[in-house]
Amino acid sequence: MRMALVVTMVVLLALVVLAPVAVGQEIDKKTIKVTASAWESKDKGGAGDFPPELTLDGKLDAASSWRAEGQGQWIQYDLGEVKPLTELKIAFVSGDKRVYKIDILASKTGEEKSWTKIDDKATSTGKSADYESFKVGGRVDARYIRIVGFGNNSEKFPNWINIAEVSFFAAPPKPAAKPPTSAKPATSAQPASSAQPAEAGGK
Ligand SMILES: [Ca+2]
Numbered sequence: 001m002r003m004a005l006v007v008t009m010v011v012l013l014a015l016v017v018l019a020p021v022a023v024g025q026e027i028d029k030k031t032i033k034v035t036a037s038a039w040e041s042k043d044k045g046g047a048g049d050f051p052p053e054l055t056l057d058g059k060l061d062a063a064s065s066w067r068a069e070g071q072g073q074w075i076q077y078d079l080g081e082v083k084p085l086t087e088l089k090i091a092f093v094s095g096d097k098r099v100y101k102i103d104i105l106a107s108k109t110g111e112e113k114s115w116t117k118i119d120d121k122a123t124s125t126g127k128s129a130d131y132e133s134f135k136v137g138g139r140v141d142a143r144y145i146r147i148v149g150f151g152n153n154s155e156k157f158p159n160w161i162n163i164a165e166v167s168f169f170a171a172p173p174k175p176a177a178k179p180p181t182s183a184k185p186a187t188s189a190q191p192a193s194s195a196q197p198a199e200a201g202g203k
Pocket of ligand 1: 054055056057059060061064065164165172
């Protein structure tokens with residue numbers, strides 16, 4: 001009897017511990033706009049065209065990437081509105097062979113002085129060409145995200161930033177607000193959830 005109880009407790013505990021923690025929901029890439037400081041293109045003598053839009057097409061292969069040469073080249077995303085970002089995932093070209101160095105910055109307005117660095121000289125693992133996760137200090141409210149490249153450790157192309165794909169994740173939306181159709185008195189007063197403290201502010 002007692003054994004059964006223990007087993008039950010262990011199973012319940014495991015269920016609680018293993019329950020997936022919702023980091024965030026992926027933002028639909030079709031709603032994101034992107035631009036960049038520069039990119040490799042045929043008309044500038046490049047091997048092909050690698051504009052920033054190729055980081056939002058869902059394809060991780062090298063042919064579908066943004067590529068730019070030089071320290072400090074950047075790619076910038078506009079999420080359309082300020083969103084509570086929880087995570088970024090970046091897939092680098094030859095990410096299983098190269099360690100890339102990047103800064104990640106966030107802004108609510110995109111204005112020059114509004115940028116906050118949320119990752120300072122972060123590095124990719126050099127072990128995966130798949131998505132790699134970059135935390136954003138727990139959570140950061142941002143509309144614009146800029147990734148700045150500072151080269152990689154390859155011998156042939158150390159000055160390049162080559163990103164195959166980027167995905168953005170935001171905290172789930174708050175419980176749906178009642179549609180403003182009903183003229184009933186507002187019995188469901190605004191829950192205290194709108195007063196979330198910025199507990200996990202970007203550091
Ligand atoms: Ca791509």
